[in-house]
Amino acid sequence: MNDLEFRQQALDTKSASFCAAKWYNATIWLGSGMTTSCHHPPAHRIDLEELKINPKAIHNTVEKKIDRLNMQLGNRPKGCEYCWKIEDMGRDAVSDRVYKSRIYPLEALDEAYRQPHQEDVNLRTLEIAFDRTCQFACSYCNPAFSSTWVRDIQRNGPYERLVSDGRNHFTHTHDSAQLYRFGETNPYSEAFFKWWETDLHQTLQELRITGGEPLMSGETWKLIDWFKDNPGRSKTRLAINSNLGKEVDVDRLLEATKDISIDLYTSMESVGQQAEYIRDGLDYSAWVMNIIRLIQSKQLRGLHVMCTINALCLDTLPDLLTVFMRWKQEYGSDFPNFTLNILRFPSFQSALVLPDNIRTRYKNNLEQWLEQWTTSSLMHEHERNHVQRLIDYLDVVKTPHSETFEMPKLHSDFKNFYKQYDQRRNKNFVKTFPHLSDWFNHL
Numbered sequence: 001m002n003d004l005e006f007r008q009q010a011l012d013t014k015s016a017s018f019c020a021a022k023w024y025n026a027t028i029w030l031g032s033g034m035t036t037s038c039h040h041p042p043a044h045r046i047d048l049e050e051l052k053i054n055p056k057a058i059h060n061t062v063e064k065k066i067d068r069l070n071m072q073l074g075n076r077p078k079g080c081e082y083c084w085k086i087e088d089m090g091r092d093a094v095s096d097r098v099y100k101s102r103i104y105p106l107e108a109l110d111e112a113y114r115q116p117h118q119e120d121v122n123l124r125t126l127e128i129a130f131d132r133t134c135q136f137a138c139s140y141c142n143p144a145f146s147s148t149w150v151r152d153i154q155r156n157g158p159y160e161r162l163v164s165d166g167r168n169h170f171t172h173t174h175d176s177a178q179l180y181r182f183g184e185t186n187p188y189s190e191a192f193f194k195w196w197e198t199d200l201h202q203t204l205q206e207l208r209i210t211g212g213e214p215l216m217s218g219e220t221w222k223l224i225d226w227f228k229d230n231p232g233r234s235k236t237r238l239a240i241n242s243n244l245g246k247e248v249d250v251d252r253l254l255e256a257t258k259d260i261s262i263d264l265y266t267s268m269e270s271v272g273q274q275a276e277y278i279r280d281g282l283d284y285s286a287w288v289m290n291i292i293r294l295i296q297s298k299q300l301r302g303l304h305v306m307c308t309i310n311a312l313c314l315d316t317l318p319d320l321l322t323v324f325m326r327w328k329q330e331y332g333s334d335f336p337n338f339t340l341n342i343l344r345f346p347s348f349q350s351a352l353v354l355p356d357n358i359r360t361r362y363k364n365n366l367e368q369w370l371e372q373w374t375t376s377s378l379m380h381e382h383e384r385n386h387v388q389r390l391i392d393y394l395d396v397v398k399t400p401h402s403e404t405f406e407m408p409k410l411h412s413d414f415k416n417f418y419k420q421y422d423q424r425r426n427k428n429f430v431k432t433f434p435h436l437s438d439w440f441n442h443l
């Protein structure tokens with residue numbers, strides 16, 4: 001069954017909006033006590049009072065239960081706009097509700113659909129963040145997820161003159177993202193470890209640790225040690241997100257996971273200087289060296305690169321995709337796997353703020369790239385589909401994921417933001433992105 005057939009036969013036969021991620025998947029930020037079903041819907045707060053009597057409430061929040069009911073009835077939860085926008089392109093586009101549902105057995109999908117929406121569900125896949133410690137401060141990230149971003153705001157004050165929906169990302173230090181100081185008891189962490197010890201380690205298929213940069217968090221190493229010290233006790237696959245910056249201790253990771261098979265997820269969406277501009281703190285060559293070191297260790301179950309598609313990465317995205325294909329040729333089709341995830345917020349950094357002629361040029365470049373590689377047996381179906389859906393997205397969807405703000409405001413924010421970013425981070429937009437310089441200068 002291909003992806004589209006799966007959508008038609010396994011999901012749409014239940015309801016036009018059914019997505020198993022709402023039941024079986026979660027991202028949970030223990031530092032802020034927030035959760036969401038996947039990384040697209042906005043996060044919401046976990047009820048601390050309920051958590052005291054039921055650790056499963058860390059995932060089974062009232063908001064998710066209402067969304068589950070809506071999905072059973074075929075209504076579209078508003079937070080899942082990312083998927084509806086893709087599906088409304090009307091080209092049999094495959095949205096993430098397919099990818100995020102087809103990783104579970106068909107019986108589990110039936111069970112979720114039939115189960116009364118008020119009941120608690122055991123997670124099958126979980127992404128968890130312990131804290132926001134991170135040595136990077138990427139342009140599309142913000143202080144809620146990076147301690148280096150916090151320092152930028154503390155040192156230089158809020159970004160000024162931003163008016164669109166993304167402005168609040170950059171105006172304060174997001175103290176609510178770190179409710180408890182290091183060493184203080186965090187009830188969300190306590191609930192997680194309690195649930196982990198009692199049932200989660202038996203039922204969870206995959207546990208993915210994210211951040212910040214999780215390899216800079218002591219809790220991550222504690223969890224890796226749990227796997228080391230409890231061999232055979234859990235079948236949960238362990239996965240770790242890492243920016244693989246030069247500060248990350250890859251040798252320590254390889255030593256600590258010698259007897260545990262892990263999946264490694266990392267992010268990148270362009271190459272060289274442009275990548276270093278977007279992902280402030282990155283040394284692109286060090287990232288490449290770390291990737292090669294990890295692949296050659298043969299210790300990983302899989303290596304996955306997540307590309308966050310924003311306005312600045314499209315210049316060299318095809319070059320990066322070619323790098324991936326060369327690695328696949330050398331190391332096999334899973335080294336790496338890649339996904340293209342379209343950035344929605346902040347809207348002013350979306351690829352859709354680019355003028356038609358530039359966006360069309362990038363679309364054509366991607367089409368040429370796909371034509372060259374599409375018959376390669378090393379490319380997975382989901383990878384081919386992700387490239388195709390980005391081509392369609394650049395072609396069809398003309399409005400960024402924003403409800404009320406029009407293009408002039410997004411353009412004004414784009415210029416204001418990157419001018420301040422250049423000053424604060426000692427960067428140069430015009431020099432780094434010569435193909436965008438005319439447009440940028442005239443904004």
Ligand code: SF4
Nearest residue numbers: 019038040080083097
């Ligand atoms: S955004 Fe899409 S993939 Fe995520 S929970 Fe909603 S429908 Fe599922």
